[in-house]
Amino acid sequence: MPDYVPHLKLTHEGALKMLAAGIAKAQAMGQPQCITIVDDGGHLLAFVRMDGARVLSIDSSRKKAMSAASGRTPTGQMAAANELKLALATDGKVTNLLGGVPVIVDGHTIGAVGVGSGTGEQDLEVAQAAIAALEGARAF
Amino acid sequence: MPDYVPHLKLTHEGALKMLAAGIAKAQAMGQPQCITIVDDGGHLLAFVRMDGARVLSIDSSRKKAMSAASGRTPTGQMAAANELKLALATDGKVTNLLGGVPVIVDGHTIGAVGVGSGTGEQDLEVAQAAIAALEGARAF
Amino acid sequence: MPDYVPHLKLTHEGALKMLAAGIAKAQAMGQPQCITIVDDGGHLLAFVRMDGARVLSIDSSRKKAMSAASGRTPTGQMAAANELKLALATDGKVTNLLGGVPVIVDGHTIGAVGVGSGTGEQDLEVAQAAIAALEGARAF
Amino acid sequence: MPDYVPHLKLTHEGALKMLAAGIAKAQAMGQPQCITIVDDGGHLLAFVRMDGARVLSIDSSRKKAMSAASGRTPTGQMAAANELKLALATDGKVTNLLGGVPVIVDGHTIGAVGVGSGTGEQDLEVAQAAIAALEGARAF
Numbered sequence: 001m002p003d004y005v006p007h008l009k010l011t012h013e014g015a016l017k018m019l020a021a022g023i024a025k026a027q028a029m030g031q032p033q034c035i036t037i038v039d040d041g042g043h044l045l046a047f048v049r050m051d052g053a054r055v056l057s058i059d060s061s062r063k064k065a066m067s068a069a070s071g072r073t074p075t076g077q078m079a080a081a082n083e084l085k086l087a088l089a090t091d092g093k094v095t096n097l098l099g100g101v102p103v104i105v106d107g108h109t110i111g112a113v114g115v116g117s118g119t120g121e122q123d124l125e126v127a128q129a130a131i132a133a134l135e136g137a138r139a140f
Numbered sequence: 141m142p143d144y145v146p147h148l149k150l151t152h153e154g155a156l157k158m159l160a161a162g163i164a165k166a167q168a169m170g171q172p173q174c175i176t177i178v179d180d181g182g183h184l185l186a187f188v189r190m191d192g193a194r195v196l197s198i199d200s201s202r203k204k205a206m207s208a209a210s211g212r213t214p215t216g217q218m219a220a221a222n223e224l225k226l227a228l229a230t231d232g233k234v235t236n237l238l239g240g241v242p243v244i245v246d247g248h249t250i251g252a253v254g255v256g257s258g259t260g261e262q263d264l265e266v267a268q269a270a271i272a273a274l275e276g277a278r279a280f
Numbered sequence: 281m282p283d284y285v286p287h288l289k290l291t292h293e294g295a296l297k298m299l300a301a302g303i304a305k306a307q308a309m310g311q312p313q314c315i316t317i318v319d320d321g322g323h324l325l326a327f328v329r330m331d332g333a334r335v336l337s338i339d340s341s342r343k344k345a346m347s348a349a350s351g352r353t354p355t356g357q358m359a360a361a362n363e364l365k366l367a368l369a370t371d372g373k374v375t376n377l378l379g380g381v382p383v384i385v386d387g388h389t390i391g392a393v394g395v396g397s398g399t400g401e402q403d404l405e406v407a408q409a410a411i412a413a414l415e416g417a418r419a420f
Numbered sequence: 421m422p423d424y425v426p427h428l429k430l431t432h433e434g435a436l437k438m439l440a441a442g443i444a445k446a447q448a449m450g451q452p453q454c455i456t457i458v459d460d461g462g463h464l465l466a467f468v469r470m471d472g473a474r475v476l477s478i479d480s481s482r483k484k485a486m487s488a489a490s491g492r493t494p495t496g497q498m499a500a501a502n503e504l505k506l507a508l509a510t511d512g513k514v515t516n517l518l519g520g521v522p523v524i525v526d527g528h529t530i531g532a533v534g535v536g537s538g539t540g541e542q543d544l545e546v547a548q549a550a551i552a553a554l555e556g557a558r559a560f
Contacts (some may be wrong), residue, residue, distance in 0.1 A: 351476075352474045368512045369480040369512060369517055
């Protein structure tokens with residue numbers, strides 16, 4: 001096994017492209033959103049709170065993005081029996097709310113997007129639109 | 141789209157008027173209350189803990205006010221399936237307990253009131269009385 | 281005294297315009313930056329971490345923006361005798377590091393920008409460039 | 421020694437009277453303030469953030485009030501060598517910033533007031549005005 005291996009890294013250009021696609025989708029559906037883009041460590045890369053989005057969705061969109069980056073799967077797929085226990089065991093960092101989707105390119109998880117302020121389904125749809133803006137990113 | 145748009149701001153005079161109306165209502169019903177008034181970002185504008193109100197309702201009345209300001213609707217209307225997840229995803233800032241009501245004037249959410257120490261219904265009634273003290277504020 | 285008064289609100293379009301101007305300035309000086317735009321309550325409106333910017337500057341750029349929004353002046357002007365005491369008394373939210381500048385339009389403080397990852401002078405210069413992107417915003 | 425002893429308790433009427441006196445003083449000096457009144461345990465009794473006061477002074481005025489209630493003396497009298505160590509050892513709860521004054525009646529510390537947004541001297545002056553509104557409270 002080598003000591004280090006090739007990886008991919010999401011750029012701020014890529015993150016801003018995701019943001020723009022998410023905004024366009026949110027505007028098209030008439031639901032202002034908080035959109036958070038994080039890197040593979042869950043650290044903030046780019047963010048926007050659209051006019052009319054909820055101020056507390058700053059937090060929830062971040063948690064969705066962190067959870068998707070960490071779990072390498074969209075949020076909302078966790079067993080119901082575990083979701084609150086995992087949230088509590090991670091000081092609220094893990095959430096199973098709909099709206100978090102990982103950015104996976106060539107098998108590498110390089111970040112995630114989290115969206116909040118709409119219904120869970122709206123949040124997920126905006127997250128999917130953000131992912132679709134990145135060429136080569138796996139669709140969910 | 142413009143860079144900034146007209147908005148309204150709740151004054152401390154307005155907030156103190158809400159406080160006084162809330163106190164009067166709480167005294168009339170014989171239930172001492174914690175009453176929190178926040179601005180549209182959820183930041184404290186005015187507060188009182190009446191004699192006999194619960195010390196931990198300092199916190200819960202604040203969370204109710206923040207939730208109502210952020211969500212632009214009274215607390216207590218969230219889907220049961222999401223309320224604990226949203227509380228955890230916002231580090232406890234979102235609550236679905238009865239007693240938080242937004243201050244909405246001319247379509248602008250300019251703050252909120254949160255009340256705690258009584259039953260949920262009593263808390264809501266005091267919050268409504270606080271709102272009613274502001275001319276032009278939407279009734280809930 | 282009225283219960284509420286006219287105010288202005290920074291839009292997400294305005295915030296994204298500031299972000300773009302800050303990025304352009306940072307690229308021109310060859311120093312990647314974290315750039316945070318907040319509203320007048322210090323809540324996140326827009327953010328970018330440029331490629332090569334420091335991950336912990338996510339925090340410091342936020343604190344700079346919050347401090348400038350709250351104090352209604354650029355950071356770095358506080359008396360040296362008080363700066364650490366004020367930081368501690370606000371759980372680290374107040375900082376006197378260079379790089380935070382308020383957005384003031386027609387006498388209303390409607391938000392702020394905070395920049396971190398370069399020297400204090402570079403951070404301030406990028407913040408000033410972000411402010412200059414908003415028509416009518418006071419220059420510092 | 422008896423198992424419990426007589427004490428005095430600051431009422432919300434007393435706290436609101438302090439708030440009103442503080443507001444009047446702040447208006448007279450033309451410096452909007454955050455004014456926090458706490459009980460002898462440092463728990464919030466009453467609060468106002470005047471129009472134009474700093475949002476982060478919500479925190480610092482609270483810390484000043486807590487420190488004065490706990491220390492039973494006005495803030496600002498701590499040895500310089502200890503002030504940051506004590507702040508850190510109490511997770512920021514102790515502050516030596518000017519503007520916190522205890523409410524002492526008949527030898528009982530029954531609460532405190534903390535003021536923030538002006539200079540330390542202005543903050544102290546407003547706190548003293550709040551104390552002076554309570555008949556029998558020790559002047560500082």
